[in-house]
Amino acid sequence: AQSVTQLDSQVPVFEEAPVELRCNYSSSVSVYLFWYVQYPNQGLQLLLKYLSGSTLVKGINGFEAEFNKSQTSFHLRKPSVHISDTAEYFCAVTRMDSSYKLIFGSGTRLLVRP
Amino acid sequence: DTAVSQTPKYLVTQMGNDKSIKCEQNLGHDTMYWYKQDSKKFLKIMFSYNNKELIINETVPNRFSPKSPDKAHLNLHINSLELGDSAVYFCASRSSYNEQFFGPGTRLTVL
Numbered sequence: 001a002q003s004v005t006q007l008d009s010q011v012p013v014f015e016e017a018p019v020e021l022r023c024n025y026s027s028s029v030s031v032y033l034f035w036y037v038q039y040p041n042q043g044l045q046l047l048l049k050y051l052s053g054s055t056l057v058k059g060i061n062g063f064e065a066e067f068n069k070s071q072t073s074f075h076l077r078k079p080s081v082h083i084s085d086t087a088e089y090f091c092a093v094t095r096m097d098s099s100y101k102l103i104f105g106s107g108t109r110l111l112v113r114p
Numbered sequence: 115d116t117a118v119s120q121t122p123k124y125l126v127t128q129m130g131n132d133k134s135i136k137c138e139q140n141l142g143h144d145t146m147y148w149y150k151q152d153s154k155k156f157l158k159i160m161f162s163y164n165n166k167e168l169i170i171n172e173t174v175p176n177r178f179s180p181k182s183p184d185k186a187h188l189n190l191h192i193n194s195l196e197l198g199d200s201a202v203y204f205c206a207s208r209s210s211y212n213e214q215f216f217g218p219g220t221r222l223t224v225l
Contacts, residue, residue: 034213034214043204043216044157044206045216046214049213051211100208101159101170102147102206104158106156
């Protein structure tokens with residue numbers, strides 16, 4: 001079975017500071033990795049994904065993430081955050097099989113302060 | 115031209131009632147999903163259909179019954195609603211690149 005751990009339930013940061021949201025996963029088989037963002041009272045929007053190839057993936061809104069197979073991590077980073085980045089961020093994995101169901105972490109609330 | 119739409123957006127009902135949530139996608143995808151987000155924001159897969167065929171049925175009470183009349187629609191019917199069913203329900207569809215696109219969610223409140 002797969003599992004995803006987001007150790008930080010909330011990350012406060014000042015505007016224009018860098019941020020890293022941590023994600024670790026556990027799986028006995030190969031997986032795809034995703035980061036989703038959820039703004040208040042909205043659905044989930046895909047930020048970025050790792051399917052194969054380069055371990056550094058770039059997404060929307062200036063976010064990037066690095067897949068580290070040996071550490072089973074997929075941390076999300078942004079060099080300079082904006083107030084508008086305040087949201088809930090979810091890391092997710094899916095097995096490479098016919099179902100491709102997403103297994104989500106518990107989420108990290110990014111709170112950007114002026 | 116919303117990609118994945120859900121109706122209704124809000125649903126408030128009494129315990130014991132039966133209700134349905136509808137989902138439609140205009141992306142041409144074959145696979146659709148239902149996820150439940152609880153009050154602590156935790157997201158969990160419930161069901162998945164591929165081209166009208168059920169492929170995932172997680173440990174969900176059988177009061178929940180998905181129905182897919184065609185590959186663009188996946189509806190969720192819930193019988194005998196309970197307080198614990200209160201949550202936000204998200205529909206999603208999956209592209210051939212394994213990206214899942216989510217609808218705006220339906221907030222169900224059972225009183």
